[in-house]
Amino acid sequence: MHHRQIADLAPDAPVAESPSLPLWETAMRQAVTAERDRQTALARAGYERALSIARCLIDAPPAGRTDDCLAALVVSYHNYADLRVADGDPNAAAPLLCRAHETLIALSLDAGRPMPLRRAALHHSRETYVALIRHLARHGPHPLITRAIADADAALHGTSAARH
Template identity: 60%
Template sequence: MHQPATPAAGVTPARDLSLSQWEAITRQALSTARDTGPDAALAGYEQALSIARQLFVAPPPGRADDCVAALVVSCHNLADLHVEHGDTDTAATYLCRAHESLIALILDADRTASQRQAALRHSRETHLALIAHVAHYGPHPLVTRVLRMGCLALNVDGPTRH
């Protein structure tokens, strides 16, 4: 499973209680998955994703990268859990949600430059996770659509001419 992002140096937990809560819940869910099994961790992973979505929409000042990472880690943890249960379709859905969220953020001119840059950095990870999913489990129509959408959205010059 994916480990939570380590908070940036010099930031006190009291300043961003929600990010601290996300990290604590994620660590507890990881521990539960190790000790008790993935079924027991599902509620914790879902709670962490709920917090991560809120942080993704409204990150505390100076924490955009950590909040984007929290969303990606949460989606990937849930995807990993579903893969462990043999549910690769639901896993693909979580991986796609993460990538779609990042692409939307990159393209949202109303968001700050730091948020958009964080999304661009983390979109490499989500893109590779989608490719790895296809490599391990075969083609999936949702993954294909999301990869195509991401590539088209980020190709600002239009189609490449040869």
């Protein structure tokens, strides 16, 4: 795939090719290369494409690859967030980190999902939780992160999160 095609994709653009882990790996590799080469717009588009592919993979993971698909989702969100921080905008990274965590918590609690996916989502949510805490430690308080942590805690432990 040409770099230009990646750059033309919107964040939630449908994936033209059938989503697969190799397709995700290609998109991620291109985004990382673009980021390393300081081609920020191209890197952003690549991470958005990788996220789009990863989201599709979560809906229909290949047999025996559920954990890999969830890892792809987390890596996509976290690399994209890291790019936003590197661009000097840690506030733009916070929603990405929150979405990663919130998605995994929702998947882990979704009784309509297969148990292996639910277990893997809960397992990976530890990593997204650490990323949220690390972001707070490095960049100070952020209301979205505070709320995401409280909401996840309430959802996982059956308490109600007070929202004001």
